[in-house]
Amino acid sequence: MKWLTIPALSLALLAAGPAMMAEERRDAPAPDGLRPGGTLSQELPAPPLAGQPRHAGREVLNYPEQPPVIPHGIRDYQVDLRTNRCLECHSRSAAVEAGAPMVSISHFRDRHQQVLAAVSPDRYFCTQCHVPQTDAGPIVGNTFLTVDEVLREMLERERGEP
Ligand code: HEC
Ligand code: HEC
DSSP, rough: OOHHHHHHHHHHHHHHHHHHHHHHHHOOOSSSSSSSSHHHHHHOOOOOOOOOOOOOOOOOOOSTTTTOOHHHOOOOBBBBBBBBBBHHHHHTTHHHHTOOOOOOGGGGGTTTTTOSOOOOOGSSSGTTOOOOOOOOOOOOOOOOOOOOHHHHHHHHHHHHHH
């Protein structure tokens, strides 16, 4: 009987193999990237939305060229071909009355550094670069240091401090 069992078993395995492999592949863990956990065949609840934007006033920039984060909510602020809600407060002519900082002068230059009379079309869709600051945790870790921290570390290393 033994001589029969082994081929029979391998036959069974051969038949079941592809099906098992397909199942396994479908259920391979998703890459632990922006959406960790879960597989293709699992239906997990959507992660909760990030908290409301913090209304904590303007934030300190981490480096001089950083687009400042938006210190206020922007829900339902429309920006399209016809209207730009942001410019109703941040344009040159509206900023003072709205008590809002005027868009940066860099926003009046096109990509050839030509100075324009109005906000350049490359800067029209504000939320391409500016986003409200929320209490969302970082999706991926990062080890960014501000230039002040880098300089302090360098000085400490030179002085031989830990
Ligand atoms: C109703 C007027 C109003 C509208 C509309 C508005 N803002 Fe503001 N915004 C302000 C005010 C006022 C401040 C300053 C807040 C403060 O000093 O705490 C500000 C601050 C900012 C800042 C911070 C600037 C800095 O240097 O820190 C950014 C960026 C910004 N807004 C972007 C936007 C964008 C993008 C939109 C459109 C989606 C928008 N705002 C719509 C009034 C407005
Ligand atoms: C292509 C990216 C980009 C777009 C689009 C953009 N910004 Fe900016 N913004 C920046 C950067 C970078 C800075 C900071 C450096 C600078 O001043 O250019 C800035 C600075 C600002 C500031 C701070 C000005 C100051 O003097 O403190 C305000 C306010 C602002 N932007 C509003 C807006 C609004 C409103 C729009 C849409 C009409 C907009 N930005 C579109 C990149 C962008």
